[in-house]
Amino acid sequence: MPGTSRPTPTPALEDPMTVVLAVVCSDGVVIGADSQITESDRGLSFPARKLHPLGSCAAWGGSGARGVLNDLRPLLEDSATAILEAPDIGDELQERVLPVFKKHYENYIPDVPGEDGGGGVSAYLLAAGYSQGAPWIVEINPNGLIGRYEDVGFHAIGSGAPMAQQAGALLSHFRMTTRTVEYGVVGVLRVLEALDRTSPSVGGPFNVACIREEGADHLDEKEIAKALKGVQRWCDLEQEALDRLFD
Incomplete structure (x- = not known):
């Protein structure tokens, strides 16, 4: 499908193992992200929010150069209404995002004296929401190409x-698209928690938003903790079923 082929971008100034993911549910869409930032060239690692509101019925997250993503935040906040009311949300996002990408590409200095491996200015954006009577998932990649994934x-x-996509494939038999956003939340958190355990550069706290037609709900710490208990119960029930498989 359009937008699924990815270029090989220059290294980003952000974390090497960031992840933002979204899943479509029967009554909406859920989007989540980790919060671990790693600046490899400076040897720094710290938590920061990667998931941001996009109007009342959508949210977005980014991966890549933090300077690019920081410029996108106020721009998307100010233009959220126009984006959500546009006939084609992908086209509208692309129109808003491309000038920011181009500005950073044009002003990027690749070779800085005395510094090696300073990174680059590539960035990905993933937005998800509910508008025009249906959920949607849109990606804008570093080349400015649009990817639509609500049908997937x-x-x-x-x-x-890649690891998140593999985890999503392993969970596909649970048919999340036929279940409510409550299931989507635990599904997204299960993937994030698995990545947290297997990848030292992916870490919490996790940011999650469940989005229905009536609006987006950005989960607070208590709600995330409750949902993580749901993830544990899911795992326990799977273990019970497996223990009885050959009874």
Whole structure:
């Protein structure tokens, strides 16, 4: 499908294992992200929010150069209404995002004296929401190409995306697209928690938003903790079923 082929971008100034993922549910869409930032050239690692509101019925997250993503935040906040009311949300996002990408590409200095491996300015954006009577998932990649994934039902960006896509495939038999956003929340958190355990550069706290037609609900710490208990119960029930498999 259009937008699914990815270029090989220059290294980003952000974390090498960030992940933002979204899943379509029967009554909406859920989008989540980790919060671990790693600046490899400076040897720094710290938590930061990667998931941001996009109007009342959508949210977005980014992977890549933090300077690019920081410029996108106020722009998307100010233009959220126009984006959500546009006939084609992908086209509208692309129109808003491309000038920011181009500005950074044009002003990027690749070779800085005395510094090696300073990174680059590539960035991915993943947005998800509910508008015009249906859920949607849109990606804008570093080349400015649009990817639509609501028909697929799952998508992820970031260097952790391949592992997230694999985890999503392993969970596909649970048919998340036929279940409510409550199931989507535990599904997204289960993938994020698995990446947290297997990848030292992916870490919490996790940011999650469940989005229905009536609006987006950005989960707070208590709600995330409750949902993580649901993830544990899911795992326990699976273990019970497996223990009885050959009874």
